[in-house]
Amino acid sequence: MKYLIVGLGNIGPEYADTRHNIGFIIVDEMARRARESFHNMRLAYYTELSHKGKKIHLIKPTTFMNLSGKAVNYWMQELKIPVENVLIIVDDLALPFGTIRLKPKGSAAGHNGLRSIEAVLGRSDYPRLRFGIGDNYPKGRQVDYVLSGFDKEELLDLPALTDRCIEIIESFVSAGAELTMTRFNK
Template identity: 40%
Template sequence: MFLAVGLGNPGTRFERTRHNAGFRVVDILAERLGVPWKSEDRFSWARGVVGDKTLYLLKPLTFMNLSGEGLLAFFAHHGCAFEELIVIHDELDFPPGVVRIKIGGGVAGHRGLQSIVEALGREDFVRVRVGIGKPERRELVVDHVLGVPEKEESIILEAAEKRAAEAVLCIVEWGVQRAMNVFNAREENGQKEAC
């Protein structure tokens, strides 16, 4: 079993913000797999099948900075015997539209990731990162991540979110190493190779 956790903030006010890229990716996955969302107190979840593997999708509803609490609440209800944990999140350090996969590493100031690391007590999970770009000045970061992109940037981000969903499916079906080879190389070289 695999668990893909999309990071974001609940509520219509945040739906189109850059910070909610992770939520939008798992929404794309639920739609592709044809599975409905079920809501619980601190999270929404769905379950689908990719090939012969089960993929759970999760949206913590605890707000970004407390994402780990939503993940732990999910584990309390559904157990935590997952072969692979995949966390999908926005990434300030990449230009809009870039999608990269990595295993482990630091959190680079991302409070949702920090909350997941603190809840799990480990960093060695898979991350699918969706670039949202960085503002010129540090004091503009909060407004940037909670802002809604203009139309041109929005089109770029939507395409990246679809690629991020493809990356998750590739991880589940073919493994993280193959997915990294395909998607990270695609981003660097403009390749169109699929898993």
């Protein structure tokens, strides 16, 4: 069994530790723990690792957020991974900071990365791990907020939240979406 885990984000040092790049932050930590490093390949930084006998392919699209669908589609086809074995890690303004939800499908909810994936795949029934970044920004300043760094209190919570996300991803790979949602979506 093969799985494609996609951390959404934007490439470049100016985006490195922003809320919008939480997907990159989580897959970077997974790779670090497995002592693997990413390689710049077609449309994405790529690496692979194993968990309980399952092969996990990690990507960080290099297409920038708004064209994430190109990278997701390419790697799904290249690796022959069915949509139910793909997990997209995404920041979510609609959830309070630190709330993490695994969903088997859903709408783009205004997220440009998810909108691109839906447009290219022609479907929205792919699993996603939604990481709540909150909506603590003044009216009209959404872009500035998602492209800003986490505040001091959030940074203190980030390691434990990243650990939880990795637990959820490993459960998704070993036990499937339904059991993982039952266990973690509280």
